[in-house]
Amino acid sequence: MHSLAVCKARPVQAISSSSHARQGALVARSSGAAPRSTIRQRAVYTGSRMRERSHKCFAELPDASSGDGAPAESQKETSAPPPATASDSGGNSTVAIGSVAAGIVLFAVTRLGGGGIGLEQLAANSIPLDTALSNGHPTVVEFYADWCEVCREMAPSVYDLEGKYGSEVNFVMLNIDNTKWTPEVAEYGVGGIPHLEFLDDAGESQATVIGRIPAEVLDGNVAALAQRKPLPFARRVGEASTFGGAPPTSVRGPSDPRAHGN
Numbered sequence: 738m739h740s741l742a743v744c745k746a747r748p749v750q751a752i753s754s755s756s757h758a759r760q761g762a763l764v765a766r767s768s769g770a771a772p773r774s775t776i777r778q779r780a781v782y783t784g785s786r787m788r789e790r791s792h793k794c795f796a797e798l799p800d801a802s803s804g805d806g807a808p809a810e811s812q813k814e815t816s817a818p819p820p821a822t823a824s825d826s827g828g829n830s831t832v833a834i835g836s837v838a839a840g841i842v843l844f845a846v847t848r849l850g851g852g853g854i855g856l857e858q859l860a861a862n863s864i865p866l867d868t869a870l871s872n873g874h875p876t877v878v879e880f881y882a883d884w885c886e887v888c889r890e891m892a893p894s895v896y897d898l899e900g901k902y903g904s905e906v907n908f909v910m911l912n913i914d915n916t917k918w919t920p921e922v923a924e925y926g927v928g929g930i931p932h933l934e935f936l937d938d939a940g941e942s943q944a945t946v947i948g949r950i951p952a953e954v955l956d957g958n959v960a961a962l963a964q965r966k967p968l969p970f971a972r973r974v975g976e977a978s979t980f981g982g983a984p985p986t987s988v989r990g991p992s993d994p995r996a997h998g999n
Contacts, residue, residue: 854892854893854896855889855892856881856883856888856889856892856910858892858896859879859892859895859896859899859908859910860910860912862899862908863908863909863910864876864907864908864909865909866878866909866911866921868907869907869909870936870940872907873938874905874906874907874938875905875906875907875935875936875937875938875962875963875965876906876907876908876909876935876936876940877898877906877907877908877909877933877934877935877936877959877962878909878911878921878925878933878934878936879895879908879909879910879911879931879932879933880911880913880918880921880922880925880927880930880931880932880933880934881910881911881912881913881930881931881932882912882913882914882930882978882980883912883914884978885930885931885978886978887930887931887948887949887976887977887978888930888931888978890949891931891949891950894952894955895908895955897952898955898956898959901956901959902959902960902962902963905963906959906962906963913927913930913980925942925945928979928980929947929948929974929977929978929979929980930947930977930978930979930980931947931948931977931978932945932946932947932977933945933946933947933955935958935959935962935968937962937965938965943962943967943968943971944958944968944970944971944972945971945972945973946958946970946972946973946974947973947974947975947977948974948975948976948977949975949976949977950973950975954970954973957969957970958970
């Protein structure tokens with residue numbers, strides 16, 4: 738298919754040439770210089786030259802259906818996807834930076850603040866009881882169960898204590914549902930959980946904490962163990978989960994020496 742935009746202008750020149758031929762004929766007729774046959778020959782000659790030019794015009798124009806012409810290139814350009822703008826790349830960068838920042842915050846909350854820490858993590862970090870009783874370090878033994886809600890609530894606090902005192906104090910987790918620890922459950926009189934025993938270097942109990950207890954109480958006892966000092970809270974009992982028909986332990990038990998009977 739040929740473009741008609743250029744060649745449509747050509748007939749105007751043909752008409753103009755024909756008009757000049759007619760004017761020339763009139764002048765010749767008035768002057769008697771040339772006969773009519775000569776004028777016709779000139780007109781035919783002029784028309785043939787115009788047809789030649791018209792043919793050249795069509796020959797020079799590229800075929801739009803071929804792969805070498807400009808129209809095909811124009812079609813390729815319009816079908817190509819638009820390039821990414823600065824605003825698009827900036828938006829993607831903002832999303833990526835936001836995701837990285839959120840990941841850092843989540844890591845900090847989980848690892849440094851104890852958020853998201855469960856009993857499974859504490860159990861995985863637990864030192865074997867035999868090792869703890871023989872390595873010459875004081876020990877915190879926690880009796881727990883997977884179904885114990887209070888145990889789960891206190892898990893982040895215990896995890897923080899491990900991170901703070903783990904190089905000086907052993908932390909041992911004993912699951913009461915494992916019959917392997919039945920002798921220890923009986924030995925320490927475990928009736929409500931979580932039940933924490935604070936043992937000195939020789940494995941002797943120095944304090945007992947049962948149930949939901951403030952984090953500062955736990956920290957005070959563990960700090961004293963690490964420094965080989967008397968424990969400030971010898972016995973504290975809070976709301977706990979009971980098992981095996983043991984009596985409820987939500988009523989506060991004997992207070993530590995600094996509680997003055999409260």
